[in-house]
Amino acid sequence: MSMESTNKKATVSFVSLGCPKLLVDTEMMMGALNERGYDITFDTSRADIVVINTCSFLEVARRESFAVIDEFIKKKRIGRISRLFVAGCLPELMGQELDAMFPEVDGFVSLKEMANIVEIIESRPKSESISLGLRPHRLLSTASHTAYLKIADGCDNCCTYCLIPKIRGPLVSRSLESIIDEARRLAELGVLELNLIAQDVTAYGHDLPDAPRLPQLLKQLCDIDGIQWIRLLYAHPKGISDELIQTIARHEKVCKYIDMPIQHSENRMLKLMNRRVSRQDLVRLVSKLREAMPEIVLRTTVMVGFPGETEAEFEGLHEFVKTTMFDRLVAFTYSREDGTHAASMPEQVPKRVADDRNNSLLKLQAGISLERNSRLVGKEHEAIIDRVVRRGRGRSPTLIGRTRGQAPDVDGVLTLSGNMSAGEIVRAVITRAGYYDLHGRLAWKPGDLAAIQ
Numbered sequence: 001m002s003m004e005s006t007n008k009k010a011t012v013s014f015v016s017l018g019c020p021k022l023l024v025d026t027e028m029m030m031g032a033l034n035e036r037g038y039d040i041t042f043d044t045s046r047a048d049i050v051v052i053n054t055c056s057f058l059e060v061a062r063r064e065s066f067a068v069i070d071e072f073i074k075k076k077r078i079g080r081i082s083r084l085f086v087a088g089c090l091p092e093l094m095g096q097e098l099d100a101m102f103p104e105v106d107g108f109v110s111l112k113e114m115a116n117i118v119e120i121i122e123s124r125p126k127s128e129s130i131s132l133g134l135r136p137h138r139l140l141s142t143a144s145h146t147a148y149l150k151i152a153d154g155c156d157n158c159c160t161y162c163l164i165p166k167i168r169g170p171l172v173s174r175s176l177e178s179i180i181d182e183a184r185r186l187a188e189l190g191v192l193e194l195n196l197i198a199q200d201v202t203a204y205g206h207d208l209p210d211a212p213r214l215p216q217l218l219k220q221l222c223d224i225d226g227i228q229w230i231r232l233l234y235a236h237p238k239g240i241s242d243e244l245i246q247t248i249a250r251h252e253k254v255c256k257y258i259d260m261p262i263q264h265s266e267n268r269m270l271k272l273m274n275r276r277v278s279r280q281d282l283v284r285l286v287s288k289l290r291e292a293m294p295e296i297v298l299r300t301t302v303m304v305g306f307p308g309e310t311e312a313e314f315e316g317l318h319e320f321v322k323t324t325m326f327d328r329l330v331a332f333t334y335s336r337e338d339g340t341h342a343a344s345m346p347e348q349v350p351k352r353v354a355d356d357r358n359n360s361l362l363k364l365q366a367g368i369s370l371e372r373n374s375r376l377v378g379k380e381h382e383a384i385i386d387r388v389v390r391r392g393r394g395r396s397p398t399l400i401g402r403t404r405g406q407a408p409d410v411d412g413v414l415t416l417s418g419n420m421s422a423g424e425i426v427r428a429v430i431t432r433a434g435y436y437d438l439h440g441r442l443a444w445k446p447g448d449l450a451a452i453q
């Protein structure tokens with residue numbers, strides 16, 4: 001059992017639920033507390049104070065957040081932890097209601113109040129809302145060679161099923177200088193890979209006075225010594241301009257990878273969702289991306305069971321997925337969220353029908369992913385080593401890594417064996433492909449060629 005003493009800074013642990021965007025908020029709070037002298041641990045059983053950073057995007061995420069809060073309230077009751085704070089999207093969305101649901105929580109920290117985490121923990125004030133500032137110091141929770149870089153928060157796209165603009169507010173982009181500064185600091189700490197995140201990375205800069213745009217930001221990030229891989233996550237298809245495609249294609253450091261959620265392919269559905277693109281736009285975009293970069297890895301998300309989705313529209317989506325052959329695709333069923341426009345739409349699709357459609361797409365995609373991965377067999381790729389698993393005397397360690405086409409946390413991994421360390425970039429030949437993961441052998445490290453010459 002660990003208890004806070006009055007004359008020593010407490011040990012704080014964080015539980016980060018949800019997506020990488022929330023993880024960056026968690027890292028900012030960890031950095032702020034660490035800077036103030038608090039010990040940060042990833043082991044909640046050693047902590048005096050636990051902060052749960054919550055997600056509330058979907059009903060299922062809210063249920064998970066409630067369950068985790070309950071779990072830590074029980075730990076507080078039996079004295080395993082002394083204080084419990086709940087941060088993030090859930091307090092932002094539910095406000096007082098959450099307070100009433102969980103009176104044993106010591107404090108709620110809305111998204112706007114995260115920058116005040118130290119003050120909130122030290123005095124537990126009902127603080128004034130302030131805009132989310134960027135802490136000068138951030139404590140990474142990911143492997144030390146890779147980091148998420150948040151370039152903006154909030155969203156101005158009004159997709160009719162989505163609560164995020166209500167929870168996170170309108171688009172607020174960080175200044176170009178502050179992003180470059182943070183990227184430089186991360187590079188100095190040994191980060192090789194930056195994964196750019198926002199609710200929609202393509203919207204970056206619209207709201208800033210001099211309107212810097214994503215291509216400009218990418219070019220400046222490429223100039224930072226030490227950064228080797230830059231990856232774009234969460235790009236709304238409507239914002240993927242020709243200039244952005246050319247920038248990705250021309251800059252070696254930018255991974256030929258894009259995560260672009262399409263949600264649907266059928267025009268009536270896209271319109272009802274307010275996605276502001278058409279099926280024809282999507283077809284054109286995919287062919288432009290593949291023309292400019294034949295090796296590009298395309299990841300997408302689609303939603304089935306949106307209100308009014310007919311069998312014919314689902315068939316249209318199924319056919320689109322089959323012919324487009326995304327490398328990775330996540331399908332999920334529409335979740336009716338109170339407060340969204342779509343929640344009041346007629347013709348909600350029965351859950352059983354939506355589940356069947358979802359399963360059918362996932363089955364289709366499994367075969368496509370396997371086929372796309374199989375095309376890589378026999379080819380040489382750059383890979384980053386994330387973890388080394390020792391296998392006993394006389395046996396080479398197993399290396400768990402990723403190619404440039406595999407984003408951390410969401411895509412599969414590349415398994416190799418050899419004597420390398422985490423954080424090294426190597427060349428690997430792919431020898432076997434599965435639905436998600438790849439297997440390979442080491443080819444050579446970039447430095448080896450220079451040594452031979």
Ligand code: SF4
Pocket residue numbers: 155156157158159162163164165199200236
């Ligand atoms: S782009 Fe649409 S789905 Fe994504 S956060 Fe914005 S409103 Fe939500």
